[in-house]
Amino acid sequence: MPKLKKQLMAVSGILLAACLAVPLAIADMRGIDVSGWQSPTVTCTADYDFAVVKATQGTGFTNGYMTSQTRCVQQRGKSLGFYHYAGGGNATAEADYFVNTVRPYVGKAVLVLDWEGYQNAAWGNSNWVRVFVNRVHDRTGVWPLVYTSAAYLYQIPADVRSRCGLWVAQYASNAATGYQSRPWNYGKYGEAMRQYTSNGWINGYNGPLDLNYFRGTREQWNKYANPSGNASAPSPAPQPSTPSVDYEALATAVIRGDYGNGDARRAALGVNYDRVMRIVNQRLGGSTTSAPAPAMKTVSVVVRSGDTMSGIATRTGLWPLSAWRVPSGNVNLIYPGNVVTYRGASSSTGSAATTVRVHVVKSGETLSGIFGASGWQRVAQLNGLANPNLIYPGQLLRY
Structure with a gap:
């Protein structure tokens, strides 16, 4: 034993x-x-x-x-x-x-x-x-x-x-x-x-x-x-008979702020500059004139992954971009976690002063919890939320 x-x-x-x-x-x-x-x-x-x-x-x-x-x-x-x-x-x-x-x-x-x-x-x-x-x-x-x-x-x-x-x-x-x-x-x-x-x-x-x-x-x-186990260079793309440039995508990137301003933008876009800027100006109405200034206000937003300042301005309805203050001093250079602050009119898109009500989402909140069973759908539509179940701490919700 x-x-x-x-x-x-x-x-x-x-x-x-x-x-x-x-x-x-x-x-x-x-x-x-x-x-x-x-x-x-x-x-x-x-x-x-x-x-x-x-x-x-x-x-x-x-x-x-x-x-x-x-x-x-x-x-x-x-x-x-x-x-x-x-x-x-x-x-x-x-x-x-x-x-x-x-x-x-x-x-x-x-x-x-x-x-x-x-x-x-x-x-x-x-x-x-x-x-x-x-x-x-x-x-x-x-x-x-x-x-x-x-x-x-x-x-x-x-x-x-x-x-x-x-x-x-x-x-x-x-x-x-x-x-x-x-x-x-x-x-x-x-x-x-x-x-x-x-x-x-x-x-x-x-x-x-x-x-x-x-x-x-x-x-x-x-x-x-590398499914084959052999590292090989990709085959060259066939050269099109005419340049294949997505001018609409470039215009979107310009409006988003990816190409900076002035000479920096012109240098980045190169030969595409004039055509892209025509599209940009058409989208923005071809004018930079402002409506009568509404009442002044201050709003702070926590930047989340994927945000741009133009995107934040669109989401909050707070324009122009020049009224936003960012930690880097450059509205084209923001990072997730930054706090950016709007100090200006409540909106530059309206023709008269309006009151914009904004809720800043806190950790753990849900759309229905904030606005109730009868109100969350209207808020989701107002803010263009593709997925009402996905909101973020620091997000601004107009209501």
Whole structure:
């Protein structure tokens, strides 16, 4: 009996040692996605296993911090990805613009299509998604992941879902959080990746970030980046007989503030300047004349991920941009977490003084909780909320 006991103890010791030596099969990776709204050094200091960097939008915008953000990911030996934000122009042209921009990293980084409704002229057109991912695959041999909200997964065609991994965004709330061990509804959609907050706070960066999990190991990540295992340069795009420039997308970017003002804007747009500015002036009414000034007021807004000052002005109805004060002193340079302040008229779009009532969303609040069962729908419509269940701390709601 004692001999048998010793044998059992020896076997138990071997099994324990094996368990300690072999990592768990489930080794999901923690990560962030960043854009020009974060600092150029965010990926140098933040704590993550992978980072997905915004590369392009439409056919006229490239993240100015892409190179510096990417360099830090590579220098730290972390896993890398790039995403293209759909502008809804010509899908083939946008795919080519994306591939040409990230060309040096193809085979080394996961590629992603970011499919959202904001500033996307093709929103709701599932075939646009199909054309884009097929074009990226034709050029690179890589099937890109497709990012979208759980509420809009129906817009992703079945054939795309069978080839491309899904990156699903769904938040239980947008209260401040760090990395979570298992976010709400984790894995419910068979997704490859899950984004569960845009108000994430992690070591190494003083500001809110999008937090994500990749449901797999680094080796599986690399398979998405380089399915064949052979790093090869993407095929060159066929040269069109006439220039393929999405002037409408460029105009949207100008109004958003991406191209600065004056000589800086003219230099950035180059030969496209005159045509783009005609579109900009048409959209803005071709005039900068102001209506009689309403009563003065002061409003502060907390900048959230993806915000621009023109977007904040549109959301709040508080114009002109020159009446806003930002920490950097440059209305084209704001970051999530900044507090920007309007000191001017209540609105520059009306012909007479009006009273604008605004509620600043607090952590944990819901639309129905603020405005009641009979009022939340009107407020959602007034503020153009595509998803009434998704509001953010610091957001201004007109009512």
